[in-house]
Amino acid sequence: MSMSSVIDTLRDRLAPASGAARWCVALSGGLDSTVLLHGLQQLAREFDYVSLRAVHVHHGLHTDADDWTARCRSLCRDLDVPLEVRRVDVDLDSGQGTEAAARRARYAAFESLLDEGELLLTAHHAQDQVETVLLRLLRGAGVKGLGAIAVRSRFGRGWLVRPLLSLGRPELEACARDHALRWIEDPTNRDTDLDRNYLRHDVIPALRLRWPGMDASIGRTARLAAEAQELLHALAAQDALTVMNGKLIALRRLRELDGSRQRNLLRYVLQQRDIAPPSELQISGGLEQLLTAREDRNPVLRWPGGQVRRYRDNLYVLEDDPEQLADAGPDTIQWDGHEPLALGAIRGRLTIERLAGEPSGLNVRFRRGGxxxxxxxxAHHQRLKKMFQARGVVPWMRAHVPLLFQDEELLAVGDLWLSSEFATRLGEGARIRWEGHADPF
Known part of the structure; x- marks a missing residue:
């Protein structure tokens, strides 16, 4: 395959994004990304408004990683393409496995550097699509997973585009050899202890002997699954118009949907919040519990990275667990009241605006009970528990609402309530503000 044919493919794939002025190539230095960079470097000459750059992620996992970085620098210098190298820390204790953890770190780096409207171009090809579909099928994926690798999708502030997806690795290798390109061979790509490599080297070649047209068939399955997912997404968006109560899921309306639409809607809401979903088994069992538990219960569906809680007539979809994220700190925080008091990501920040005088003995605490x-x-003191219930403050946030005391006298509860004496003492124009906290309602 000639480089001109690769460029023709790139031109066709990038035509829908012809208005994008910034292209960023994900460059590993391997065969696929080397061909992609050469093709894009030549194509960019046709578009004088296009700014092309490359990014290489150094994972620090292989003894040759520094050499790979040097090779990418040399390649980009020869092509006069700016290169940014990002070093990442791969969380090897995440339980995801080394390959998945490295991918997560790599894409987090890509997302952080992408400019508004910029295209991140990766060198995934047809064989990558086949491997991904088979892996996800073996792991029990639904239609979204079987849709596998999309040609174009939103990513961070820009777009993720895979313009070589219609080409096979043999075509890319022929192009590279015909043009005497040099690339890096990662020895870990031969390690069949890794699932993807086992499929690539041992399973897929045997399947192709029996079913020579399997790559095209699997590609077609991926496209059909992606179309089916688009329909499910549209259905969930329609259901959300009637079921969602702002950011909350209204239980009564959710119960009017059948089980498959309930699960589809929950997956949709999680995707909109950029929360990785739990397993299908957890979704089915968790929704059943959330929908059928007694009214005096507050059931929770938890999984790493997210949770769904029920309170009164709504479901609350949360990214993290407030009980675990609350910043550990002293039981009592002394405060002069004149400077904003930072209390952490969940508990926010407390400020008293236009505070007169120099009050002494101010301190901030959190609920201990009573x-x-x-x-x-x-006319009478009210129990804070009853006030929270009447106001509809969700149970899991009540322990994180800052309580302002003067010595042992409770003056304010966040900016929700002030004591009679403190309201008088603040005077006209002064106010207390509680900001930057998780939503208590």
Whole structure:
């Protein structure tokens, strides 16, 4: 295959994105990304408005990683393409396996450097698609997973584009050899202890002997699955119009859907919040519990990275667990009231605006139980627990609402309530603000 044929393919794939002025190539230095960079470097000359650059991620996992980085620098210098090298820390204790953890770190680096509207171009080809579909099929994926590798998708502030997906590795290798290109051979690509390599070297060649047209068939299955997923996405978006109550899922309306649409809607909401979903078994069992538990219960569906909680008539989809994310700190925080007080990602920041005088003994605490507040226009102290319930503050956030004391007297509960005396003491124009915290309602 000639380089001109590769460029023709790139031109066709990038035509829908012809208005994008910035292209960023994910460069490993291997065969596929080397061919991609050469092709794009030549194609970019046709578009004088295009700015082309490359990024190489150094995972620090292989003894030759520094040599690979040097090779990428040399290649980009020869082609006069700016290169950015990103070093990442791969979380080997995540339980995902080395390959998946490295991929996660790599794409996090890509996302962080992508500019608004920029295209991230990767060198995935037809054989990558076959391997991905088979891997996901063996892991029990649904239609979204079987849709496998999309040609184009939203990514960070820009787009992820895979313009070589219609070409096979043999075609790319023929192009590279015909043009005397040099590339890196990663020895780990031969390690059949890794699932993808086992499929690539041992399983797929045997399948092709029996079914020579399997690559095209699997590619067709992936396209059909992607179309089916688009329909499910559209159905969920339609259901969301009637079931969603702002950011919350209204239980009564959710119960009006059949089980498959309930699960489809939950997956849709998780995707909209950029939360990785739990397993299909967890979704089915968890939804059943959330929908059928007694009214006096507050059931929770938890999984690494997300959770769904029920409170009263709604389901709350949360990215993290407030009980685990609350910043550990002293039980009592002394405060002069004049500077904003940072309390952490969940608990936010407390500020008193236009505070007069120099109040002494101010301190911030969190619930221990039994707190009472004499609110303005009330004759008697009220239990804080009852006030939270009446206001609809969700149970899992009640322990994270900052309580402002002066010595042992409760003056304010976040910016939700002030004591009668403190409201008078603040005076006209002064106010307390609680900001940057997780939503308590």
């Amino acid at each position: 707190e009472r507040l004499l609110e303005a226009d009330h």
